[in-house]
Amino acid sequence: xxxxxxxxxxxxxxxxxxxxxxxxxxxxxxxxxLVVIDTDGRPLxxxxxxxxxxxxxxxxxxxxxxxxxxxxxxMADRVAxxxxxxxxxxxxxDDGDVPELAxxxxxxxxxxxxxxxxxxxxxxxxxxxxxxxxxVITASRLLQLALTSR
Amino acid sequence: xxxxxxxxxxxxxxxxxxxxxxxxxxxxxxxxxLVVIDTDGRPLxxxxxxxxxxxxxxxxxxxxxxxxxxxxxxMADRVAxxxxxxxxxxxxxDDGDVPELAxxxxxxxxxxxxxxxxxxxxxxxxxxxxxxxxxVITASRLLQLALTSR
Numbered sequence: 001x002x003x004x005x006x007x008x009x010x011x012x013x014x015x016x017x018x019x020x021x022x023x024x025x026x027x028x029x030x031x032x033x034l035v036v037i038d039t040d041g042r043p044l045x046x047x048x049x050x051x052x053x054x055x056x057x058x059x060x061x062x063x064x065x066x067x068x069x070x071x072x073x074x075m076a077d078r079v080a081x082x083x084x085x086x087x088x089x090x091x092x093x094d095d096g097d098v099p100e101l102a103x104x105x106x107x108x109x110x111x112x113x114x115x116x117x118x119x120x121x122x123x124x125x126x127x128x129x130x131x132x133x134x135x136v137i138t139a140s141r142l143l144q145l146a147l148t149s150r
Numbered sequence: 151x152x153x154x155x156x157x158x159x160x161x162x163x164x165x166x167x168x169x170x171x172x173x174x175x176x177x178x179x180x181x182x183x184l185v186v187i188d189t190d191g192r193p194l195x196x197x198x199x200x201x202x203x204x205x206x207x208x209x210x211x212x213x214x215x216x217x218x219x220x221x222x223x224x225m226a227d228r229v230a231x232x233x234x235x236x237x238x239x240x241x242x243x244d245d246g247d248v249p250e251l252a253x254x255x256x257x258x259x260x261x262x263x264x265x266x267x268x269x270x271x272x273x274x275x276x277x278x279x280x281x282x283x284x285x286v287i288t289a290s291r292l293l294q295l296a297l298t299s300r
Contacts, residue, residue, distance in 0.1 A: 023297070026289075026290050026293050028294065030288070030290045030294060032288070032289070048271075048273065048289070049273060050267055050271055051268070053264040053268050054264070056260060057261055075261075076296065076297050076298065110225060111207055114204070118201070118203050118204040118207055121198075124200075138182070139176075139182070139198070139199030139200040140180045141180065142203050142206070143199060144177040146177070146206050147173070147174065147177045147178075147226050
C-alpha cells in the first residue's frame, strides 16, 4: 500500500488567511490542529491547538504564571482583540515549538511514512504528489492500516 | 469556570497493561494518544500515536531510512511479535520525545490551564482533584470554552 491510498482529507488553512478564522475552526470543530499551506497550496507547517492556546495567556502571565489565577475570564472579546488584523502566519511560533511537518511522497510505504513521522515526532504526515497536497495521514490512521495489513 | 467543569473523559491505559492493547486501542479508535496512569490511578504520561508508530519501523531502517522502501508489508504479525509480553511502560520513549503531561488542579481557570499547556506544548491537560484523575482537557476544548465564555 502506498501513501496516496492512505491519505485522508484534513483541514487546511492558508498562511495568509485570517488568524481568527483558524482559531474558530480549531475551536468549533474541536481539531487538534490544521495544516498550514502557502499561497501555492504547498504544505508549510502545522498549527497545533496546543500552541494556539498561547493566545489565551496574557504576556504578563507568561512571565509570571502565578498571576493567572487573578484574571477575570471575559476571554472571547480579549482573544478577538488580540487577533484583529492578524494572519495565520502570526500564530506559528518561530521558537521551534511547532513540530516540523512530516512530508511524504505518494508512493511511500507504511514503513517509510512511519519512519518520517517517528523521527519528527509529528502526529501527521502530508502526502505530496509532484508538490501538490493529496491529503494527510495521521499517526493513528497509520497504526490502523498497519494492524489490518497482511 | 474551573478545570473540573471543563474536564472530559479521555481514554486511559495502565502503565502495567499489555502494550498490544494500547496499540490496538489507538488504531481501532483512531486516537491521537492515551493517558497513561500508574497502578494507583495517577496520570503518569501521555502515549502519543506519533511515538507508537516507531514500532512499525524495524531497527535497521531507523539506522538507515533508505532501507524502508525495500521492506515487505506483512506488518500486523510483525507488530504482534514485537509487542508480545511487553507492557505499556515499554512503549514510552525515555529520550524526551514524549511531551510532559500537563497536570492542572480542579479549581484552575482557563488561563491557568492554557498557561500550563502552552508552556509544555502538550495537547491535553489532566485534571486532578486531590491526586485523583477527574478527566482531561484537550487544547481544542479549551479554545472552544474560551471563545464562548463571556
